[in-house]
């Protein structure tokens with residue numbers, strides 16, 4: 001998915017601080033077990049990421065696209081999935097958390113030491129964008145997420161009539177967020193389109209603060 005260096009100019013402007021034309025690759029501990037084993041990262045060398053968003057947004061689909069470059073069959077997540085994703089020697093420990101209403105009150109049990117929040121939005125689900133907004137601002141106000149950077153994926157861009165990333169950004173009033181670095185990226189988890197750009201933004205943030 002991310003091994004290609006052929007990014008269009010239009011795509012390049014969506015993220016900042018990353019070199020264009022550089023070889024970009026995602027490995028997974030499953031696919032490259034031996035290589036990773038020899039590198040044996042300490043827990044502290046891994047960057048903790050939480051993947052949140054309402055149920056059916058596509059969080060689990062995104063996690064396994066990152067890991068395997070494949071669309072997996074999902075069912076609603078009860079609790080969480082955790083996987084290690086390696087991007088250009090940067091190790092991310094990604095927690096995909098179930099988004100059903102009854103589970104949202106326990107999202108905060110995952111917050112400590114989180115460096116990145118990936119908020120996944122179902123771009124066709126206009127009715128529930130207000131709930132996503134509430135959840136976003138609740139998270140940003142939480143002490144444990146004070147230092148976290150936020151990547152918003154405007155997912156399901158393949159759906160006819162979906163909201164664009166710009167519309168979602170406006171609705172979520174992202175430009176008002178001054179105390180967390182943020183970035184919005186349109187994507188389609190089924191094809192993988194846009195996912196690499198999101199990861200590149202995350203890697204570009206490492207070491208910035």
Ligand SMILES: Nc1nc2c(ncn2[C@@H]2O[C@H](COP(=O)(O)OP(=O)(O)OP(=O)(O)O)[C@@H](O)[C@H]2O)c(=O)[nH]1
Pocket residue numbers: 053054055056057058059060061062074075076077078097098099100120155156157158159187188189190191
């Ligand atoms: N059309 C389309 N469908 C998608 C896309 N991403 C995910 N889906 C579908 O959306 C449904 C829900 O995806 P999940 O990844 O299970 O959603 P989730 O956010 O993990 O949901 P919870 O675990 O309940 O919080 C599945 O049928 C996916 O195949 C996308 O980009 N486009």
Ligand SMILES: [Mg+2]
Pocket residue numbers: 059060061074075076077096097098099
């Ligand atoms: Mg899920």
